[in-house]
Amino acid sequence: MHETIVAQSMLEAIITEAEKINAKPICAKITCGTLNAVNDDSLCFAFEAIAKGTICGGMKLQIEHKPMQGRCRNCSEVFDVDILNLRCRKCGGDDFELLPDEPLTLQTIEFETE
Amino acid sequence: MYKKIDVGRKILSANEEYALKNSRFFAEHKQLCLNMISSPGSGKTTILTKTITELKGKIKIGVIEGDIQTDLDTQRIRATNAPAIQIETQGACHLSAAQVGTALEKLPIEKLDLIFIENVGNLVCPAAFELGETGKVAVLSVAEGDDKPAKYPAIFAKAKAMLINKIDLLKVPGLVDFDIEKAKADARKLNRDIKIFPVSAKTGEGFADWCRWLVESVSNLRQ
Numbered sequence: 001m002h003e004t005i006v007a008q009s010m011l012e013a014i015i016t017e018a019e020k021i022n023a024k025p026i027c028a029k030i031t032c033g034t035l036n037a038v039n040d041d042s043l044c045f046a047f048e049a050i051a052k053g054t055i056c057g058g059m060k061l062q063i064e065h066k067p068m069q070g071r072c073r074n075c076s077e078v079f080d081v082d083i084l085n086l087r088c089r090k091c092g093g094d095d096f097e098l099l100p101d102e103p104l105t106l107q108t109i110e111f112e113t114e
Numbered sequence: 115m116y117k118k119i120d121v122g123r124k125i126l127s128a129n130e131e132y133a134l135k136n137s138r139f140f141a142e143h144k145q146l147c148l149n150m151i152s153s154p155g156s157g158k159t160t161i162l163t164k165t166i167t168e169l170k171g172k173i174k175i176g177v178i179e180g181d182i183q184t185d186l187d188t189q190r191i192r193a194t195n196a197p198a199i200q201i202e203t204q205g206a207c208h209l210s211a212a213q214v215g216t217a218l219e220k221l222p223i224e225k226l227d228l229i230f231i232e233n234v235g236n237l238v239c240p241a242a243f244e245l246g247e248t249g250k251v252a253v254l255s256v257a258e259g260d261d262k263p264a265k266y267p268a269i270f271a272k273a274k275a276m277l278i279n280k281i282d283l284l285k286v287p288g289l290v291d292f293d294i295e296k297a298k299a300d301a302r303k304l305n306r307d308i309k310i311f312p313v314s315a316k317t318g319e320g321f322a323d324w325c326r327w328l329v330e331s332v333s334n335l336r337q
Contacts, residue, residue: 002207002239009125017121026116030125035268037238068267083267086303098271098304104125113115 003039006104007046011056013106018055023111025055029062033102038063070096129243132211136246139218146332147229149245151269152253153262154235157279159187160315161253162230166194168318168325173227173332178217180209180234187232197221208239211246227332241268248335249274252301256280256292263300270301275309277324282314 010030018025032038040063051057067080072088073095079088087094124130140147150158166175177198179188182205191198199217201209214231221229231247233240241250252273254262257280263270270276278297283290298310309327313320 002242005206006125009128013121013123013125017119021117021119023117035271036242037268083264094303095306097306101268106121106123106125108118108120111117111119113117 002037003042004046004050006038007043007050010047010106011050011054014056014059014109015054017109018111021111023113025059025109026112027060027062027110029064029107029109030105031064031066031102031107032104033066034068035101036104038065038104066102068101069099071099072096126243129211132215133244133246136211136215136218137248138246139215140246140248143223144336145223145226145229145248146328146335147231147247147249148274149231149233149240149247149250150253151233151237151240151250151273152235152255153237153258156235156253156255156258157315158232158235158253159190161277161279161313162232163190163194164315164318164321165230165325165328166191166196168321169328172325172329174225175228175230176221176223176226178209178214178221178229178231180213180232182206182234197226203234207234207236208243209233209245210243214245227336228328237262237266237269241266241272249331252276254278254297256283256290256294260291260293260297260300263297263304267304270308271304273305273308275311275327276301278310278312279315281312281319282317 014025014028044061047061051059069078070081071078072093074093075091077088077090088096152158162177175196177191177196179198180201180203181187182203185200188198188200199220201213201217231245250273252269294312301308311320311324313324
């Protein structure tokens with residue numbers, strides 16, 4: 001629901017980078033953890049709308065979602081957490097520590113250069 | 115020709131900077147600040163007015179009230195004589211750290227032991243925006259269903275405490291199907307250390323334990 005704020009922050013960050021090297025950005029890759037509650041369609045829609053008329057107009061976004069991860073308190077295995085089956089995939093134990101969620105991160109930007 | 119650059123920059127870093135500033139402020143003042151998050155209608159404001167009344171003479175509470183529109187909740191808090199600062203988000207689905215920072219300047223901090231932030235009623239977005247608080251409190255009312263911790267894991271995974279409100283409704287047979295043990299177990303699977311307080315803000319049931327935890331949390335921080 002807060003994708004517009006995310007899109008606005010991304011736009012500002014991309015424009016800053018584009019101005020540094022004076023090139024037109026064409027694609028950006030972002031990663032985010034499950035708990036950030038980012039919806040791909042909403043984010044792309046919001047970004048497209050606010051990027052119009054800027055150097056980012058027509059840019060493509062690639063959004064990679066990182067699963068929640070847990071560390072088993074029994075066998076120390078680090079595993080992707082399945083919310084419908086909250087168990088360690090190695091030993092089957094249900095006592096685990098939820099690891100911090102991956103923050104929303106702007107990873108890479110591709111530019112078109114002459 | 116194409117050129118690819120690595121940025122590796124947090125997208126919400128602007129909010130995080132403000133959150134860090136707020137958390138330093140709370141640490142310097144040894145101030146407990148709890149960010150209350152729930153669906154609309156779970157009873158956050160009623161819990162707060164009841165808590166303020168129950169703790170009168172023991173600890174002094176101030177409130178930062180987030181609402182999409184209107185200051186109705188702030189008026190309810192002020193009726194208890196506790197200081198309350200209103201943030202009207204005008205449509206935004208969560209409070210931001212910068213808004214909380216501005217509100218903090220208006221609260222009489224030196225006279226307070228505990229600050230509650232009543233976030234916008236929403237179980238999703240407020241969990242994704244750190245405000246610099248010392249802890250989050252999730253509120254779930256029995257009418258919403260016992261599957262909420264499993265369906266909205268973010269807030270239950272991050273919260274220090276969870277209040278299960280409106281438990282008076284469970285006493286009327288056939289009124290609501292809410293398995294309190296299931297809700298507790300699901301929350302604890304995500305967050306082993308979460309404190310759980312079943313309460314009724316209407317009847318006051320369960321408030322003794324909740325209020326005792328608040329008083330202890332304040333005194334632990336002040337030691």
